Amino acid sequence: MVSNNVSRQSPAVCSLQGVEVKEGLAFLTSVRGPCVARRRHRDPAPYRDRKDPKPEIGQEPLLPADKRKSPCNSSTAKTNARAPYDTLGTARSSAASNWPFLLPHSYETPTILCLSSAILPFLPLFTVAAPQPPFLDTIYPNTNPRDTPHNRQNMTPPPPAAIEVIPSAAPASNGGVTDGPMRLEDIYSRRKKTDKSQWGTAAPSRSENFKAYSHSHKPKAKKWDSKFSIESLSRTPARLKGAAVYLARPGIISLGGGLPSSEYFPFEELSFRAPGPGHFDDVTAAAWDTLSVGKHDMAAGKSNYDIATAYNYHQGSGSAQLLRWITEHTELVHNPPYADWAVTQTVGSTSALDMSLRMLTEPGDYVVSDEYAFSTAMDTAAPLRVKFAGVKMDAEGMLPADLDAVLSNWDPAARSGARKPHVLYLVPTGQNPTGATASAGRRREIYAVAQKHDLLILEDEPYYFLQMDPYTGADAPPAPPPKSHEEFLAAVVPSLLSMDVDGRVLRFDSFSKVIAPGSRVGWITASEQLIERYSKHADVSTQGPSGMSQLMLFKMLDEHWGHPGYIDWLIHIRKEYTQRRNIIVDACERHLPHEIVSWNPPMAGMFHWLQVDWRKHPHASTKSITEIEEEIFLAAVDKGALVIRGSWFYAEPDAKHENMFFRASFAAAPSDKIQEGIRRFGEAVRESFQLQA
Numbered sequence: 001m002v003s004n005n006v007s008r009q010s011p012a013v014c015s016l017q018g019v020e021v022k023e024g025l026a027f028l029t030s031v032r033g034p035c036v037a038r039r040r041h042r043d044p045a046p047y048r049d050r051k052d053p054k055p056e057i058g059q060e061p062l063l064p065a066d067k068r069k070s071p072c073n074s075s076t077a078k079t080n081a082r083a084p085y086d087t088l089g090t091a092r093s094s095a096a097s098n099w100p101f102l103l104p105h106s107y108e109t110p111t112i113l114c115l116s117s118a119i120l121p122f123l124p125l126f127t128v129a130a131p132q133p134p135f136l137d138t139i140y141p142n143t144n145p146r147d148t149p150h151n152r153q154n155m156t157p158p159p160p161a162a163i164e165v166i167p168s169a170a171p172a173s174n175g176g177v178t179d180g181p182m183r184l185e186d187i188y189s190r191r192k193k194t195d196k197s198q199w200g201t202a203a204p205s206r207s208e209n210f211k212a213y214s215h216s217h218k219p220k221a222k223k224w225d226s227k228f229s230i231e232s233l234s235r236t237p238a239r240l241k242g243a244a245v246y247l248a249r250p251g252i253i254s255l256g257g258g259l260p261s262s263e264y265f266p267f268e269e270l271s272f273r274a275p276g277p278g279h280f281d282d283v284t285a286a287a288w289d290t291l292s293v294g295k296h297d298m299a300a301g302k303s304n305y306d307i308a309t310a311y312n313y314h315q316g317s318g319s320a321q322l323l324r325w326i327t328e329h330t331e332l333v334h335n336p337p338y339a340d341w342a343v344t345q346t347v348g349s350t351s352a353l354d355m356s357l358r359m360l361t362e363p364g365d366y367v368v369s370d371e372y373a374f375s376t377a378m379d380t381a382a383p384l385r386v387k388f389a390g391v392k393m394d395a396e397g398m399l400p401a402d403l404d405a406v407l408s409n410w411d412p413a414a415r416s417g418a419r420k421p422h423v424l425y426l427v428p429t430g431q432n433p434t435g436a437t438a439s440a441g442r443r444r445e446i447y448a449v450a451q452k453h454d455l456l457i458l459e460d461e462p463y464y465f466l467q468m469d470p471y472t473g474a475d476a477p478p479a480p481p482p483k484s485h486e487e488f489l490a491a492v493v494p495s496l497l498s499m500d501v502d503g504r505v506l507r508f509d510s511f512s513k514v515i516a517p518g519s520r521v522g523w524i525t526a527s528e529q530l531i532e533r534y535s536k537h538a539d540v541s542t543q544g545p546s547g548m549s550q551l552m553l554f555k556m557l558d559e560h561w562g563h564p565g566y567i568d569w570l571i572h573i574r575k576e577y578t579q580r581r582n583i584i585v586d587a588c589e590r591h592l593p594h595e596i597v598s599w600n601p602p603m604a605g606m607f608h609w610l611q612v613d614w615r616k617h618p619h620a621s622t623k624s625i626t627e628i629e630e631e632i633f634l635a636a637v638d639k640g641a642l643v644i645r646g647s648w649f650y651a652e653p654d655a656k657h658e659n660m661f662f663r664a665s666f667a668a669a670p671s672d673k674i675q676e677g678i679r680r681f682g683e684a685v686r687e688s689f690q691l692q693a
Helices: 036-040 184-191 239-248 320-333 348-360 375-384 400-408 440-453 485-491 528-538 547-591 625-638 671-688
Strands: 020-022 025-032 089-093 096-103 108-115 269-275 288-294 341-346 366-370 387-391 423-426 456-460 505-510 522-527 597-599 607-612 660-665
Touching (some): 184 320, 184 547, 288 547, 320 341, 320 522, 320 547, 341 528, 348 456, 348 505, 348 522, 348 528, 375 387, 387 400, 400 440, 423 440, 440 456, 522 528, 547 597, 547 671, 625 671, 660 671
Parallel strands (some): 366 387, 456 505
Antiparallel strands (some): 020 025, 025 108, 089 096, 096 108, 269 288, 341 522, 505 522, 607 660
16 A cells, blocks of 8 residues: 655666666566565575475475565554465565565466665555465465464463444445445446456356456455364365366367367257246246257357356356356345455355365364254264354344353363354354344344354355245235335345455355255355365365256346346245245144244244243143153144154254244145145144143
8 A cells, every 4th residue: 555645756766677667666567476576586595594495396485484574664564463474475686675575465466566765664554464365375384284273272262342243344445436235237337348268168267257346445354264174274276177277278279177078968959948037927838938058059159158168067166157147146235345255156055064164163163053053054063073052042043142151151171172162153034943034233243242252154044035024914915015126135134244344254145945956056155265265175076066057047047037037036936935924824823722832923934933832731740841842743743744843953952941842834835735734733732732622
């Protein structure tokens, strides 16, 4: 960062060849690669007295710790307590020893700023944390699993402090960039600049290339080196995947990769029917359009995606074509308040959760969650020997004060020596199983506790767009639809991602609940550092979602509906699930004994959470809560109704539980069967409690 009040001097003289010097500043453009200045200078002096081992071929020599220098001698310079590789690098050339080079660690550095020592005292220079380049992690000492302390059970916790809601960070200067709200027209004007070299077979892509706005004026995410597992830190780039960067070169003949020739794919054309945008309420055949894609549509100039590309190998991030749409959607809806956020595709949220837990936890760790948590999440964690620590809930979900209490009072001795958790798992909207939805205020309070205890947040949000108006009765008229797309987006509860000033949220999104679960396509939004670690795992495991699914979603979402059409679809599907919610709540009003069963109508999602007052059971004094729960469950099954036992969702099954719940879904059964299913469940409850019909 250079001050505007730099003292005007005559141009300095710099003997570096090819460097243009103006007003004491020199610029050398278009330099690629990690830490180029330090790598390419030819003065051997900094390394002459090295005692550390000689670097291997292809590895950048690193200065010994006692010879590393801060970027400048200005009194305004701030040193970074982190490893020196996360700060601006410094090197000196024998040809111009009074010209220190300041070069941030980044994959592509368009400019090297060369400053004359004559003007250095006038510049308020400081070191800043820079995003780690995707291929430098293997040479960073602080990411070597042998050098990184992972037994952090005895680390001193931060001093207790009052919970304080931290407001979103405001940029010091926006440089003329409008920070929102994002507009649909911004997306399509930005698309004209898209680099289509990423469209090819197995081509690597980055979500950064598809953002409509510049985010450089926003703060950078925190660094999370200490949170990674040994497994994650041990991951290195997939060598063959790295060769794909050269496929974008015009005219290159690839004899390198083992990519099958699309000539032998036994698919010439794919066709399917989808509803036309704006006709989602029309069930007639005329409302459905046939979408087709050929094997070589890209070569023919008919489309940006085709069978030859989609059905071949992909990078772990998925195709650039669909990644562009997902990145635009994320920016439109959430607009994360920090600069270096990134997106990568996933094979659904369950796979994303599994890989995230492996990335962030060690065997014996605990993850903090709601006291009633998604059972599949716990089943995913169990083979990793990771347990869940439950936090009390109310109608809005997790209680922030209880979350703070659990973490502040964490006792490793009472948890088999487990260290204090650093991962929080949440389903904030239409929580599974309770159906609870956290308000914007509740989410800010939870985020503040996460900041206090330095938690990473796994924000699992498959039901985010199934937010509903309050239940007002079975006969109440439906709420009017939103007047515009902007009104719809403004009405949804803000996500934790939209509040994330630190880059501590890993948000899981999915098409499973709003398009089709069999597509197995989702995505994670998080800081570039977290996405980089995740992607190294994906490149050698899931390798991205199905190409067939990506192709069909691209044709429908990008080419057929567009972003406005997808929002119309979300408005439509929200209305449909609201009607189903109303049906099941009305059925409960009609068929369940109110003196035994109680509930709060859900405000989002697919689940209705029913509390049963088991203490009124005639055998409450002789039977346990678990025995009575099982009795009701089996009686309902015998009558032809399947509801799920609440005990299956205990975050801590061995803890004492005083309340009984059942989960009923209003998503799966046809609307006309929901009433009958609840009636049968009501019969089972009455028989168990020996009540008259």
